[in-house]
Amino acid sequence: MKNSSATNPLITSTWLAEHLNDEKLVIVDAYMANVVGKEPLVYEEFSCLPNARKLDVEVEFCDHASAQTHALPTETQFTQAIQKLGINSDSIVVLYDNQGIYSAPRAWWTFKVMGFEHVYVLDGGLPQWLKEGRETASEYTTTSILGNATAKAVKGLACDSDEVLSVINTDVAILDARGEMRFLGKAPEPREGVRSGHIPSSKNIPFSILLDNYTYQDEETLRAIFTERVPSVDTKTYFSCGSGITACILMLAAVSIGYKEVVLYDGSWADWGTNHSLPIE
Numbered sequence: 702m703k704n705s706s707a708t709n710p711l712i713t714s715t716w717l718a719e720h721l722n723d724e725k726l727v728i729v730d731a732y733m734a735n736v737v738g739k740e741p742l743v744y745e746e747f748s749c750l751p752n753a754r755k756l757d758v759e760v761e762f763c764d765h766a767s768a769q770t771h772a773l774p775t776e777t778q779f780t781q782a783i784q785k786l787g788i789n790s791d792s793i794v795v796l797y798d799n800q801g802i803y804s805a806p807r808a809w810w811t812f813k814v815m816g817f818e819h820v821y822v823l824d825g826g827l828p829q830w831l832k833e834g835r836e837t838a839s840e841y842t843t844t845s846i847l848g849n850a851t852a853k854a855v856k857g858l859a860c861d862s863d864e865v866l867s868v869i870n871t872d873v874a875i876l877d878a879r880g881e882m883r884f885l886g887k888a889p890e891p892r893e894g895v896r897s898g899h900i901p902s903s904k905n906i907p908f909s910i911l912l913d914n915y916t917y918q919d920e921e922t923l924r925a926i927f928t929e930r931v932p933s934v935d936t937k938t939y940f941s942c943g944s945g946i947t948a949c950i951l952m953l954a955a956v957s958i959g960y961k962e963v964v965l966y967d968g969s970w971a972d973w974g975t976n977h978s979l980p981i982e
Contacts, residue, residue: 711824711957727788728753731796731808742800748837754786755841758804762811770944770971776852779815787844797823801915806949816853825916859965874931875903878942878951895974898981904930908950924958937962944971
């Protein structure tokens with residue numbers, strides 16, 4: 702896709718514009734109403750990409766029966782959500798969001814966790830698309846025809862606090878996408894009852910430093926940022942943030958530059974910081 706490689710999860714607006722009418726293409730706005738950790742982009746009037754279908758990440762892609770904030774959906778919940786969007790097993794799904802790069806990476810990783818392979822993220826999302834003066838629509842596309850795609854969860858792509866606890870100070874890496882002051886425990890957490898600090902032996906990559914306005918930084922810059930913290934793309938790497946959303950911004954960047962074994966700590970700091978039996982730094 703981007704860089705002419707089908708294995709790269711990022712695609713460019715140029716590629717998408719050239720493939721808008723592909724029969725198997727499904728464009729999905731991976732929407733989130735609540736934007737945390739950055740100043741949200743606010744639009745005077747609604748617009749979306751041509752043929753885009755709406756997915757509310759916080760409503761349809763989170764397990765509300767879980768005690769965790771923003772827990773991954775169940776297989777049944779995921780299957781119902783994507784079939785409602787008309788997604789088939791052979792569909793090519795392109796996700797984007799209206800912040801540029803924010804919630805679409807989380808939706809992408811949810812697809813991957815649930816065993817759906819052909820899923821990509823539009824680098825720069827809606828704001829980059831608008832900046833380039835490309836065609837938009839004034840309302841979402843809906844379908845009454847259910848898709849046939851089904852979830853088949855892949856083990857090892859997401860984990861809980863027990864697994865993270867077991868790998869502290871081992872040869873794996875733990876990366877935290879929160880801002881530096883929150884990581885250092887010098888700024889209060891936005892969620893009540895959550896301790897300040899970070900997971901022992903974890904390293905900080907604030908998600909904002911990976912971005913250049915609406916898009917990701919170029920590959921060379923991303924590689925420099927990651928190799929400073931995790932020198933080898935073969936190192937198993939765990940990703941955390943406030944509640945499991947912006948960690949996926951790091952994960953998407955890491956996969957796009959060749960990191961092979963990446964795992965989402967789904968509960969992230971909202972889970973770790975409230976459990977007083979877990980160590981912090």
